[in-house]
Amino acid sequence: MTHEIAVIPGDGIGQEVTPAAVEVLEALEIEFEFREGEAGDAVKEETGEALPQETYDLAASADATLFGAAGETAADVILPLREAVDSFVNVRPAKAYPGVDAVRPETDLVFLRENTEGVYSGHEDRLTDDVATLTRVVTESASRQLAEFACEYVADNDYDGFTTVHKANVMRATDGLFRDTVAEVADENDIETDEVLMDAFATHVCLEPDQFDVVVCPNLAGDVLSDLAAGLVGGLGLLPSANVGPDRALFEPVHGTAPDIAGKSVANPAATILSAAMLVEYLGYDEEGAAIREAVETTLEEGPRTSDLGGDASTGGVTEAIVDRL
Ligand code: NAI
Numbered sequence: 205m206t207h208e209i210a211v212i213p214g215d216g217i218g219q220e221v222t223p224a225a226v227e228v229l230e231a232l233e234i235e236f237e238f239r240e241g242e243a244g245d246a247v248k249e250e251t252g253e254a255l256p257q258e259t260y261d262l263a264a265s266a267d268a269t270l271f272g273a274a275g276e277t278a279a280d281v282i283l284p285l286r287e288a289v290d291s292f293v294n295v296r297p298a299k300a301y302p303g304v305d306a307v308r309p310e311t312d313l314v315f316l317r318e319n320t321e322g323v324y325s326g327h328e329d330r331l332t333d334d335v336a337t338l339t340r341v342v343t344e345s346a347s348r349q350l351a352e353f354a355c356e357y358v359a360d361n362d363y364d365g366f367t368t369v370h371k372a373n374v375m376r377a378t379d380g381l382f383r384d385t386v387a388e389v390a391d392e393n394d395i396e397t398d399e400v401l402m403d404a405f406a407t408h409v410c411l412e413p414d415q416f417d418v419v420v421c422p423n424l425a426g427d428v429l430s431d432l433a434a435g436l437v438g439g440l441g442l443l444p445s446a447n448v449g450p451d452r453a454l455f456e457p458v459h460g461t462a463p464d465i466a467g468k469s470v471a472n473p474a475a476t477i478l479s480a481a482m483l484v485e486y487l488g489y490d491e492e493g494a495a496i497r498e499a500v501e502t503t504l505e506e507g508p509r510t511s512d513l514g515g516d517a518s519t520g521g522v523t524e525a526i527v528d529r530l
């Protein structure tokens with residue numbers, strides 16, 4: 205079976221780290237057909253459009269998409285691309301690796317963030333010179349879909365359960381619905397859960413990150429708290445993510461185009477290669493995903509390393525070492 209993969213490198217270091225991840229995928233014994241699409245600042249300059257229709261269609265029809273990063277046009281690219289795969293959950297692991305300086309080396313958790321609604325549902329108005337408003341939308345259906353994904357994720361990955369993060373003590377109607385729906389679905393699936401208020405979570409995760417494994421949260425809370433966790437594990441260069449929909453998914457590093465180092469072949473490819481590991485796992489190749497992860501982890505620990513981790517290796521040098529270890 206051949207898997208069709210849309211590859212959208214985008215701008216800046218996206219052009220360097222995305223081919224690196226494709227190189228790793230090509231080293232596996234899985235049949236892929238890669239189809240490249242353009243998106244971002246450069247194509248906008250050329251054509252007037254940051255996300256050409258054909259790139260959108262590529263993501264909307266491929267089995268999975270690997271995306272690098274876009275520059276100033278990031279929002280015009282990534283939001284429609286997430287929509288193209290109908291993504292309802294953003295999966296963001298934050299793990300500290302041996303050999304990498306981390307504020308909290310014991311951190312190893314994964315955020316499952318609601319990806320369509322909450323305060324990001326787009327209902328914002330400027331009513332008068334003085335007043336602007338925002339409507340926060342929470343639906344039972346989206347909360348249920350997220351919770352069902354979380355239960356499956358916990359079972360598939362041998363976790364004991366998950367933690368629901370919310371602020372239902374204040375946002376009683378919206379987060380109340382979120383919390384109650386998630387709890388109900390967990391109960392139906394015999395999955396253990398506990399709950400932490402989102403502000404308290406921010407403190408707890410800094411002080412004792414090993415208390416948490418899988419964290420289920422509404423959109424904004426997931427956005428902010430997963431960036432906070434990124435800080436605990438040593439920054440952006442290592443964090444992968446997945447935007448998962450019912451039939452397809454899009455995988456991307458958490459970082460952006462890194463204009464300060466773009467074009468120098470010194471970008472760390474680890475986040476994008478770890479995103480590729482999530483991609484193959486999504487397609488059902490758990491062993492291959494684990495093998496990529498292990499090759500990356502060994503390379504982070506033993507080198508070669510890029511300069512963000514104190515080394516002097518190039519993007520290609522690190523990629524070659526990872527492919528060799530595969
Ligand atoms: P950034 O993530 O591009 O860079 C922040 C810092 O981290 C820089 O010093 C950079 O050199 C370093 N860094 C990031 N990834 C790295 C890697 N793989 N290896 C080594 N060092 C790395 O964030 P910034 O500077 O806020 O944004 C730059 C551009 O990227 C902006 O135009 C922004 O709009 C865009 N962006 C796009 C995203 C996306 O497409 N999903 C996400 C975040 C930012």
Ligand code: MG
Nearest residue numbers: 426427428431
């Ligand atoms: Mg964010």
